[in-house]
Amino acid sequence: MSQFHGVFPYLVSPLDTQGRIRTGVLGKLCDDLIKAGVHGLTPLGSTGEFAYLNNAQREAVVRATIEASNKRVPVVAGVAATATSDAVDQARRYEALGADGILAILESYFPLKDAQVESYFRAIADAVGIPVVLYTNPQFQRSDLTLDTIARLSAHPRIGYIKDASTNTGRLLSIMNRCPDMKVFSASAHIPAAVMLIGGVGWMAGPACVVPRQSVRLYDLCKSGKWDEALTLQRGLWRINEAFARFNLAACIKAGLRAQGYDVGDPVPPQPALTAEERGIVEKTLKDLDVLAAG
DSSP, X not given: OOOOOEEEEBOOOOBOTTSOXXXXXXXXXXXXXXXXXXXXXXXXXGGGTGGGOOHHHHHHHHHHHHHHHTTSSOBEEEEEESSHHHHHHHHHHHHHHTOSEEEEEEOOSSXXXXXXXXXXXXXXXXXXXXXXXXXXXXXXXXXXXXXXXXXXXXXXXXXXXXXXXXSOHHHHHHHHHHOTTOEEEEOTTSOHHHHHHTTOOEEEEGGGGTSHHHHHHHHHHHHTTOHHHHHHHHHHHHHHHHHHHTSOHHHHHHHHHHHTTOOOOOOOTTSOOOOHHHHHHHHHHHHHTTHHHHO
């Protein structure tokens, strides 16, 4: 199994007013992120607004990301559906396009029991020959992955990673204890340095789109065991998470990227764009961290 580690920015999905993916903008963003040292790219995570795109738009995002990456870093493409057959079809298409891994997301309308949740993720992993990253975000998902379900899925030969956005760092430690072969990625809902300290392998998060160099620096410090320096940097970076937690995440990342010169457009309606005042808060936070000057 390929080894994923480090900083994987959750990419935005730039759209024009007609709903077409701005592939040129996305390609430039991917290229700049790779030059900044990120270890991989994740299209169609939460920041990518996967829940608001149709399948054609999703495929365009994944295709553009893979082409821009050009095998320089792995691309782990998000797969999300309410129906298992749809998820399996997406996973197979993205693998055929050249994705290096799948980020598996469960959307549900009616609540599901553990057996059905497990069968959904297992079907995706059975359908492809590339690694699968489980993604759980109980803040937004109706059906979550329990520790028992995660433990059973960790025995699958292609399920070796989980990205958990529960905000419960103790849950991450429980996953590591229960599933010693399961590698854990932090989310922006966690403190990445703390997750690295307990054994995490990196983080998949939207804020890394706007602070890639600082994110990579934080990862390097953690890997080197320079915890005092890492925590100093983490305290500064946490201000971005605090700002973004106040507003819609995709809107914040897109506003931050627009301030850095990327014409990524607004969030997909009915999500609201940030107001001028809210944009000012995001831009001030980035300026205070010298992100705009470094971009």
